[in-house]
Amino acid sequence: MSPSTARIRSPREGTHLLDYLRVLLKRLWLIVGFFILVVGIVAFASKRATRLYRAQAVININQPKIVMGSPDLASMVQAYEQTGLYYQTQYALLSQRSTVKEMVDLEFAKFSEWEEFQNLDPDAIVDRIVGAIEVSPRKQTTLVDVAIVCPDQRIVHEICNLLVKTFADLQARRRKTTLEDTLDSLEKKSLEYQQKVDQTEKEISILLERHGTDRETFLDEFGRKRTRLDEIEKRLDDSRVTLAQRRALYEEIAAGLDASQEGGLDALFKLDIVREDPRIVELENSISTKNRSLRELEAESLLEKNPRIVGLRKEIEELDVLLRHERAQILRRSRYDFEALEREAALYEDMAAKLREEFRALSTAKRQYDSLLDVAKRYSSEAERYSVAWDKLQTGKSGEIRPVTIVEEAVAAARPFKPDVRTNMLLAVVFGLLGGVALAFFLEYMDDTVKSKEELERITDIPLFGVIPNIATRHADTMKRDLYAHHEPKSTVSEAFRGIRTALSYSSQRQENRVYLLTSAGPREGKTTTAINIATVMAYSGTKTVLVDADLRRPRIHQSFGVDNSRGLTNVIVGDMKVEEVVRPCGLAGLEGLDLLTSGPIPPNPSELLGRERMVEILRELQRLYDRVLIDSPPLGAVTDAAVLGRIVDSVILVVHAGRTRRKLIERGLEQLAQINVDVSGIVLNNLRIGRRRYYPGYYHYYYYYSTYYGPSDGKKGRSKDAKSPQGPG
Numbered sequence: 001m002s003p004s005t006a007r008i009r010s011p012r013e014g015t016h017l018l019d020y021l022r023v024l025l026k027r028l029w030l031i032v033g034f035f036i037l038v039v040g041i042v043a044f045a046s047k048r049a050t051r052l053y054r055a056q057a058v059i060n061i062n063q064p065k066i067v068m069g070s071p072d073l074a075s076m077v078q079a080y081e082q083t084g085l086y087y088q089t090q091y092a093l094l095s096q097r098s099t100v101k102e103m104v105d106l107e108f109a110k111f112s113e114w115e116e117f118q119n120l121d122p123d124a125i126v127d128r129i130v131g132a133i134e135v136s137p138r139k140q141t142t143l144v145d146v147a148i149v150c151p152d153q154r155i156v157h158e159i160c161n162l163l164v165k166t167f168a169d170l171q172a173r174r175r176k177t178t179l180e181d182t183l184d185s186l187e188k189k190s191l192e193y194q195q196k197v198d199q200t201e202k203e204i205s206i207l208l209e210r211h212g213t214d215r216e217t218f219l220d221e222f223g224r225k226r227t228r229l230d231e232i233e234k235r236l237d238d239s240r241v242t243l244a245q246r247r248a249l250y251e252e253i254a255a256g257l258d259a260s261q262e263g264g265l266d267a268l269f270k271l272d273i274v275r276e277d278p279r280i281v282e283l284e285n286s287i288s289t290k291n292r293s294l295r296e297l298e299a300e301s302l303l304e305k306n307p308r309i310v311g312l313r314k315e316i317e318e319l320d321v322l323l324r325h326e327r328a329q330i331l332r333r334s335r336y337d338f339e340a341l342e343r344e345a346a347l348y349e350d351m352a353a354k355l356r357e358e359f360r361a362l363s364t365a366k367r368q369y370d371s372l373l374d375v376a377k378r379y380s381s382e383a384e385r386y387s388v389a390w391d392k393l394q395t396g397k398s399g400e401i402r403p404v405t406i407v408e409e410a411v412a413a414a415r416p417f418k419p420d421v422r423t424n425m426l427l428a429v430v431f432g433l434l435g436g437v438a439l440a441f442f443l444e445y446m447d448d449t450v451k452s453k454e455e456l457e458r459i460t461d462i463p464l465f466g467v468i469p470n471i472a473t474r475h476a477d478t479m480k481r482d483l484y485a486h487h488e489p490k491s492t493v494s495e496a497f498r499g500i501r502t503a504l505s506y507s508s509q510r511q512e513n514r515v516y517l518l519t520s521a522g523p524r525e526g527k528t529t530t531a532i533n534i535a536t537v538m539a540y541s542g543t544k545t546v547l548v549d550a551d552l553r554r555p556r557i558h559q560s561f562g563v564d565n566s567r568g569l570t571n572v573i574v575g576d577m578k579v580e581e582v583v584r585p586c587g588l589a590g591l592e593g594l595d596l597l598t599s600g601p602i603p604p605n606p607s608e609l610l611g612r613e614r615m616v617e618i619l620r621e622l623q624r625l626y627d628r629v630l631i632d633s634p635p636l637g638a639v640t641d642a643a644v645l646g647r648i649v650d651s652v653i654l655v656v657h658a659g660r661t662r663r664k665l666i667e668r669g670l671e672q673l674a675q676i677n678v679d680v681s682g683i684v685l686n687n688l689r690i691g692r693r694r695y696y697p698g699y700y701h702y703y704y705y706y707s708t709y710y711g712p713s714d715g716k717k718g719r720s721k722d723a724k725s726p727q728g729p730g
Helices: 017-026 028-048 073-083 085-094 097-106 108-113 122-130 156-210 215-258 278-299 307-397 421-446 453-459 478-482 492-507 527-540 557-561 569-574 606-610 613-625 641-646 663-675 701-710
Strands: 053-061 133-137 143-150 404-408 464-469 515-520 545-549 594-597 628-632 651-657 680-688
Touching: 017 028, 017 421, 028 421, 053 156, 085 097, 085 133, 085 143, 085 156, 097 108, 097 122, 097 156, 108 122, 143 156, 156 307, 156 404, 215 307, 278 307, 453 464, 453 663, 453 680, 464 492, 478 527, 492 527, 492 651, 492 680, 515 527, 515 613, 515 641, 527 545, 527 557, 527 594, 527 628, 527 680, 545 557, 545 613, 557 594, 569 606, 569 613, 606 641, 613 628, 641 663, 651 663
Parallel strands: 464 680, 515 628, 515 651, 545 594, 545 628, 651 680
Antiparallel strands: 053 143, 053 404, 133 143
8 A cells, every 4th residue: 555645734724814704704603792791791880880070170380480498409490490300299299188188177167068078077088089189280381180080060170179279378388488498597507607617717827826827928938848848858869879879989999098008009090080080191191201202212222321311210200109199199089079978968868857847747737727728618618609599599589479370270070070981882892892803713713623624625635525514413312313324315414425425436546445444533523423324325326335343442333223243343353253154234224235244342452453464354355245345443543443454444534523623633643644654545524514604605505505405305395404403413
């Protein structure tokens, strides 16, 4: 057998506008019921609701020229103008309990005259009114709508007018009181800071007197001291640098002079300080000249005692003594100069230490002076700021206007504010319709059962052999329901089974394709009823047919035909009996061509039993004896019996119960058969509900027409019995 080539299609494939219309018509009762329920509830609630009346007054909250409550008026004004805190505060005060209590206390006698507030204390009256206040500021304006909502139409506007009047008077009094308190506070603050300024000035004077100076000379003296200290510090640094540079030379010269008796001066004569001295350079040049003259005379071969030679040698000796003496003097002067530098540096060190001490004391005084001066300036600035604020507040006091003015007083309410019956009913109609439609589509979305031929075609491309309308005898006994084609041969249901018979005959490509297995995706989907009725119409057509009950778990064919089930298929499989011994006629008049092979005793292992090679032999033997073999098997989703039988039959027919079989269950069943290479020849859509009140385009309208044309089975006019009461099969 070739593998199954059936494709499982996407659920969205082929969706069109008629599907949405079908959903609406199908669940029309739900939409209408939801609409009636919503409208009824709203109408009932609106009728029973207490009538509330609303009165509204309009006030203007004037923006203050100056804002009180803090001495820092400039920052307060900026904060209020930028953030709107002032207006937000006023809105809150309008509905504040304290404002309502003020109104009730002032007008308690008037409230006591009204029937609604009689025998109530002021606190109880306040509680009722506070919850009835509505404050609504108008955008981009300083106008505010103040409303009162209450059940009494006669007094609602009077309460509203009393409230806005009380609020306006209360804010005016608060404004005046706050203004006077702020002026007093500003004056006290200004005097307080001025006293702090005077006290700081006194402390500055005491500090300067302690150092023997005054404000005019203190800073000049501090500058002179600093300049003198900087000068001495610079000279001291220069002396230290010079000493550091000459210290090594001094130590070398001192060591050489101390060792002059041992010839230690010769090494010192080579120092740059000695060699580069002008006097030394002059003496060395003279000695060099005389030595050159002496060498010239000696070159003339004059005698050693020549007066000229003796004289030159004597001059050279005298110059050498003088040179040595001058060199020693240079070294001694260098030593004395370094010692003088040391004494000068020590002097600068003493002077700097003394000046540092004096400047340290003066610096401390300077820091105290600067600190006191900063405090005095800060106190003076604060005093000036409070004084300016007092002047501004005093000046603006005369130009102040009332914080709150009444623009429009409330008038008597002409009709109830709540409930708004017209609006409520309009919303109920809209919500009822939209909600009902949404609920219908939601339930349709949640319901994934196959309910029509079109939905089945969206799942798979397996051929549809036929659609069976629902049988009218759902509450009748099993025998009458299963043998419907026998009892009602002229009904539309019987004609549907004949159409399936025709489809089966055309679907057989080969003459030997005569064994059909009927199964379903799940239990209670009408496969047994379908198998019995297909076998019935086949027998009516003259085809020799055998109906095999291979449902070895819950067999039912013997019940439908009222025959004994003590022997059957299980006896043949295990080898107890032969096929000819267990096959029996159905026993119904006109159905002589239909034989039955019931299940027989229920075995403990149905799947293993049906999978034996003996089952294949039984089917071959039945093919030899009969033209058509129909096998009723268990559902695919429950057990593997149908899958086992599917591998050994010619065709597998899947029965789908309209409105009960779930889409996923069908897909899972088809995948299960495809995995074992079992080909599904076709599908039968069972128990389709058809009625004139529902819209079924095209295909299903045929059954309406056919039922009226074909006529009832008893020869009476009108539609057949099953068309009158469309109910599901058993």
